[in-house]
Amino acid sequence: MSDGSAPHRTGSSDPTRSAFGDDAPSYHWPFGEAVTTAPARRSRPRTGGVLAGAALVALLVGSGAGFGAARLSADRGTSAPSDPVSSTDPVPAPLPPGETTSTVEVARRVLPGTVMIEVGSGNGTGTGSGFVLDRQGHVMTNNHVVAGAASGSRIRVVFSDGRQTSATLVGRSPSYDLAVIKVKADDALTPVELGDSRSARVGAPVVAVGSPLGLPGTVTQGIVSALDRPVTVNESGSADAPTAYIDGIQTDASINPGNSGGPLVDAGARVIGVNSAILTLSAGQGQSGNIGIGFAIPINQARTIGDLLIADGKATYPVVGAQLQETASGVELLSVDSGGAARKAGLRAGDRVSSVDGREVETREELVVIIRTHRPGDKVTVGYTRGTDEAEAELTLGGRVG
Structure with a gap:
């Protein structure tokens, strides 16, 4: 979109200090590389930085393997459900009480279909997460997790039972920060169940599944904290990098680097979002990791873009x-x-x-x-x-x- 494709220009001569003082928000890369943004135009409450959740396995910083900086547009949101596909479709009722299950059962259902994704080789390997869409081998993840594969980096997928296999890039959409990769078709693959993000309600329980910091099969529990959060995510730190615009589902389920691309599921073990970014405090504010504010791409939008990627290798x-x-x-x-x-x-x-x-x-x-x-x-x-x-x-x- 020409009216929204220019990414935010960021930078600072001193990466350890915000250009606007220690308490100003900055948007951090993992392991402390900070970039800053311009001050707000209006006197509205500002929040900290947003970090796309892909983890660098090696101690090599700045390789660009599977990272994305992000920005929360403003401290805005609503309890009304968002509809990424069509505002005219009927909004489904909340999950019936009889379909609510325990976190243990949710994890049992979702873990077999959630994978760890490694992109690159040697010291430049980065990790993220993904989930199996079908037995043909299609796996959904974030674009910033597998962007390196577009330039030839190899992709390896690790399943919850420890099995490993190579994967190919089917297609990616930087504008939505979504991608589909493919492993060999196998009837033993366990696809996750996709839900309806329009059914999300503020306060409803959710579970995030993925591989934070390279730890596969990690499950965290929380609630939907807000809906319709405008979030922007950059594929890399370059001012010329593509920017994704997300109408995010906000959650306090713990999401850390490496969770990117993994599923956010409801109490019925159905995927309602793709975990993509976390909000972090700026340097000098005491905590640089997860602070209980993460964002997911609504699954209705992700499903539409995923279908386009599978069909054509590209999306509009x-x-x-x-x-x-x-x-x-x-x-x-x-x-x-x-x-x-x-x-x-x-x-x-x-x-x-x-x-x-x-x-x-x-x-x-x-x-x-x-x-x-x-x-x-x-x-x-x-x-x-x-x-x-x-x-x-x-x-x-x-x-x-x-």
């Missing part, structure tokens, strides 16, 4: 055809592409977007995240202000590959 994402800038008064259209969705709907440079389908927008990240919950060709209603006049426009979203 929606665009509005405009360049965005954040101002003191909100998100402004800096320019509008000729022939793009925004231009066709009558929007102009200088218009300030206030909502999408009735959902309030205050930051650039929020706008891009909401658009990314749709698909190319979907129609969305954009509320905007032109001068002092408020109006709405219906856009038919365009699409790009990425």
Whole structure:
């Protein structure tokens, strides 16, 4: 999406100190390489850094094997369920009490279908997690876990019973931080059961499964802390790296480096999200590891992108055809592409977007995240202000590959 694809430019001459003081938020790589962000434009509460959860097995820092820096757009969220596929579909009822099971039983069901993924070789090996989709051997994970495989790094998958096998990269989508790899088809594979992320409710119990810090088969328990958290995740520290925009499920289930790509499951052992990032405190605030705030990509969105990757090896994402800038008064259209969705709907440079389908927008990240919950060709209603006049426009979203 041209209006959201430019990643956040970060950096600091002193990686151990934030450019805005010891208490300012910074967005940390594992093992202490810190990058900083610009100060907030509005006086809203700020949070710490977000770290994509892929672990570096060797003590080699900066190899880029399976890492992603991330940013929490703002301290926003809602208890209303998000629908990454279609806002018109009926929202399912919460999990019936009879289907709720113990954490022990959830772990028993999910662990056989959860794997550890190693990418690279020698001292540059990085680890993440994934889960089996089918007996044809398709495994879902995060793009930032297997991005190195796109340049030739090998992939190895370790199952919960200790079996190891090689895997190939089927396809990846940096724009959604999702990827599918493939192991040899086998009737002995144990696919996980995919749930419906629209059924997620704030306060509902969840379990995160994966390989934090290279420890396969790790299970942690928590709750859904919030929904619709706008989170951005970078594939690498480069200012030119692709950026994924996630309408995140927030959880306090412990997620650490290496959990990336693993399943977040409900009390019925059904996957409702793909664990992707954690929020961390900045340097000088005492704790740099997990602080009980993690984020997962809703499984409805992940399933849609996974199907595209399996079918074509690539996925599309929606665009509005405009360049965005954040101002003191909100998100402004800096320019509008000729022939793009925004231009066709009558929007102009200088218009300030206030909502999408009735959902309030205050930051650039929020706008891009909401658009990314749709698909190319979907129609969305954009509320905007032109001068002092408020109006709405219906856009038919365009699409790009990425």
